[in-house]
Every structure is written in C-alpha cells, then in structure tokens.
Amino acid sequence: MPAPSPEARRVSLIVPTVRRPEGLAVAVRSLLGQQGVDPLDLELIVVDNDPAGSAEAHVRGFAAEAPFPVRYVHAPEPGVANARNAAMAAATGELIAFLDDDEEAPPGWLAALLEAQARYGADVVFGPVRGRAPPHVVRHREYLERFFSREGPAESGAIDHYYGCGNSLLRRAALPDPDRPFSAVRNHIGGEDDLLFGQMKAAGARFAWAAEAWVWEDPVPSRLSLRYTLARAFAYGQGPTAASAAASPPRWLGVAGWMAQGLVQAGLFGALAGVQWLTRSPKFAFTADRAARGLGKTFWFGPFKIEFYGRSSGGVRLP
Structure with a gap:
C-alpha cells in the first residue's frame, strides 16, 4: 500500500504487529474509536515485522474506515527494536503512543495519557494493563491474568521508575534519538524499552503514571501456560543483572549483588514451590x-539468554 504524503500530527499512534490479524483488528479498532481527542491531531502507524508483509491488506481495510490517516510500514528484518524504530522513523507526531497488537484500549485511553502528560510535564507516561484470559482457561487463571497485567499506583502522578513500552506515551523531543531510539542489541531478547527508559532516567527524564489510561491485554493462546510465563519470568529476572553488566563502565559490584540475591531467592522460593506442587496449592504458580x-x-549470561522476538515462527525460543 503506497504511503500517503506525511503531514505532521500532534500524536502518532504506533502498533507493532507480527502475524496476529485478529489481535491487530481489535487493537486498531479500539484506536479508531478514541474519544476526547481531535482526529486532526492523530495518525496511526501499523508496523509489520513479518518478512512476508502479511498485515498490509488488513491495514488497507482499516484505513478505509479511519477518521485520521492510517499508514502501513513494513519492517521485514525480524526484531522488536527494528519494528519500533521503523515506526518511529515514519511517525510525524511530537508525541508517540504505543499499543501492542494484543491490547485493546477503551475510548478514553489516549485522552487520559495526554492529560497526565500535560499535568505532570512528563517525558514518558505509563498506564495500567489488565490481563484477560479467555473463559476456557481455568488452571492457574488468577496467576496468568496477573502475569499479563501491569499494576501501579491507585492514582495518577509523577513516578521515579519506568515500565514497558506497551501502553505508553513518549515525548519525542526527550528521546536520545528521535528516529531510532531502541537498541538493536535487544531485538531478540526484548528489554529494548527498559534500556531506553533507563537511559532516559539517567539523563533526567520525567516519568508519570496515568491510572485511568488502562488497556486490556489478551495474550495469544500459546502464551497461556506455565512453560511460557516461567521462561518469561526467568528472562525478567535477568534484567537487573544484565543491565549492571552492560553499564559503562560495568557495575560489577551490582552484578555480584544481584546474582547473590538471585541465589537466595531461587533457593527459598524453589523449595516452597516444591512443597506447594506436592500439596496442589493454588499459590504454586506465583511461588514458582x-x-x-x-x-x-x-x-x-551467554547460553542462558532466552530469545522471545524476531523468530520466523513468531513464537518463543526456549532452551
């Protein structure tokens, strides 16, 4: 689909996608139905990270019914950072809002993000995510919905920490690179957003939380299992240690501290999880x-890194 000539917009909505037509349709239609925001201020960019470009026809259909410009960007080289950067390079907005292709935004979502950004003068605003499992998922349902949720303060306000990129609003002028802010080093393991926001925090960026700017998250069926979530939890645990090692200069004392803390945590909770598994405790998944x-x-480090992104199968590469 030929890209329309870009016209600067105040807010660029970005949805990265990889072969999830059903989820993409839900996400995009929720954005087309946003209220309390002038459509003349908006554009939507769908960035397709499938080498085959499978989302193009779907995006053409969305564009025909949209109240603001909808643009298709093809980022054929697999990798989550590649996709986000391709969309950023095409976006014209001074503010960038990210929604994942497994999320659904209520009608007042964007207005709530914008209100928080203006009120707190924030460089990045984050909102809650509410995990939503389909009715047939019974086993470990409470844990799975909690795992795919993002909880935060009960009220909106300035915060001194950051969350992930899904359901966020970024001020472009505050980014270290306005067109390619996400590191390609994290293409296959994820955490490209943590790396960016950590860099921004070190530079003095201001973060805010918008309690009313919540979205639903509908995980793909293949992710609704302990095999996936525990592997993902393992990868999340790697974050602080890897970040200490990647600092310039490396914070080796921090690496040692995180590793020691991890050993204690794994030993204590591993033993408790074993007991809970034997007794069929409903808390087993949380402890594991x-x-x-x-x-x-x-x-x-090295062989223990798990690759979650950028695989031709679209799935998770587990050891």
Missing part, C-alpha cells in the same frame, strides 16, 4: 514465578 526470577538474576 518468584523462584524463576531469582534464577534469572543468577544465570543472566
């Missing part, structure tokens, strides 16, 4: 999650 994060803090 904490043990997996502890293991990740300790085994964060």
Whole structure:
C-alpha cells in the first residue's frame, strides 16, 4: 500500500504487529474509536515485522474506515527494536503512543495519557494493563491474568521508575534519538524499552503514571501456560543483572549483588514451590514465578539468554 504524503500530527499512534490479524483488528479498532481527542491531531502507524508483509491488506481495510490517516510500514528484518524504530522513523507526531497488537484500549485511553502528560510535564507516561484470559482457561487463571497485567499506583502522578513500552506515551523531543531510539542489541531478547527508559532516567527524564489510561491485554493462546510465563519470568529476572553488566563502565559490584540475591531467592522460593506442587496449592504458580526470577538474576549470561522476538515462527525460543 503506497504511503500517503506525511503531514505532521500532534500524536502518532504506533502498533507493532507480527502475524496476529485478529489481535491487530481489535487493537486498531479500539484506536479508531478514541474519544476526547481531535482526529486532526492523530495518525496511526501499523508496523509489520513479518518478512512476508502479511498485515498490509488488513491495514488497507482499516484505513478505509479511519477518521485520521492510517499508514502501513513494513519492517521485514525480524526484531522488536527494528519494528519500533521503523515506526518511529515514519511517525510525524511530537508525541508517540504505543499499543501492542494484543491490547485493546477503551475510548478514553489516549485522552487520559495526554492529560497526565500535560499535568505532570512528563517525558514518558505509563498506564495500567489488565490481563484477560479467555473463559476456557481455568488452571492457574488468577496467576496468568496477573502475569499479563501491569499494576501501579491507585492514582495518577509523577513516578521515579519506568515500565514497558506497551501502553505508553513518549515525548519525542526527550528521546536520545528521535528516529531510532531502541537498541538493536535487544531485538531478540526484548528489554529494548527498559534500556531506553533507563537511559532516559539517567539523563533526567520525567516519568508519570496515568491510572485511568488502562488497556486490556489478551495474550495469544500459546502464551497461556506455565512453560511460557516461567521462561518469561526467568528472562525478567535477568534484567537487573544484565543491565549492571552492560553499564559503562560495568557495575560489577551490582552484578555480584544481584546474582547473590538471585541465589537466595531461587533457593527459598524453589523449595516452597516444591512443597506447594506436592500439596496442589493454588499459590504454586506465583511461588514458582518468584523462584524463576531469582534464577534469572543468577544465570543472566551467554547460553542462558532466552530469545522471545524476531523468530520466523513468531513464537518463543526456549532452551
């Protein structure tokens, strides 16, 4: 689909996608139905990270019914950072709002993000995510919905920490690179957003939380299992240790501290999880999650890295 000539907009909505037509349709239609925002201020960019460009026809259909410009961007080289950067390079907005292709935004979502950004003078605004499992998922349902949720303060306000890129609003002028802010080093393991926001925090960026700017998250069926979530928890645990090692200069004392903490965490919660598994405790999944994060803090290097993104199958590469 030929791209329309770009016209500067105040807000660029970005949805990265990889072969999820059903989820993409839900996400995009929720954005087309946003209220309390002038459509003349908006544009939507769908960035397709499928080498085959499978989303193009779907995006053409969305564009025909949209109250603001909808643009298709093809980023054929697999990788989550590649996709985000391709969309950023095409976006014209001074503000960038990210929604994932497994998320659905209520009608007042964007207005709530914009209100928080203006009120707190924030460089990045984050909102809650509410995990939503389909009715047939019964086993570990509470844990799975919690795992795919993002919880935060009960009220909106300035915060001193950051969350992930899905359901966020970024001020372009505050980015270290306005067109390619996400590191390609994290293409296949994720955490490109953590790396960016950590860099911004070190530079003095201001973060805010918009309690009313919540979205639903509908995980793909293949992710609704302990095999996936515990592997992901392990990868999350690797984050702080890997970040200490990647600092310039490396913070080796921090690496040692995180690894030691991880050993204790894995030992304590691993033992408790074993008891809970034997007794069929409903808390088993929660405890196993904490043990997996502890293991990740300790085994964060080389062969223990798990690749979640950029595979031709669209799935998770587990060891």
